[in-house]
């Protein structure tokens with residue numbers, strides 16, 4: 141238990157653009173806002189989107205926005221920051 145977990149969090153901010161985001165859970169302190177999720181790309185800068193899916197048993201799948209081709213990774217890039225998509229949120233990859 142860290143000190144942060146004991147504190148009341150009144151606001152939460154997107155780690156990319158710093159705008160306020162709705163607090164989904166204290167488990168996700170680095171929750172990325174919808175605007176930034178929509179700006180996600182692969183390493184080459186091609187836009188990808190993620191959606192919840194049970195297909196891989198992991199609850200998350202991605203595909204390319206331009207042609208719907210499967211994106212077989214949950215790693216994406218938003219404004220130069222590496223993120224990992226999970227079933228419930230998009231967060232930093234540590």
Ligand SMILES: [Zn+2]
Pocket residue numbers: 154155156157158159172173174175176177
């Ligand atoms: Zn944002």
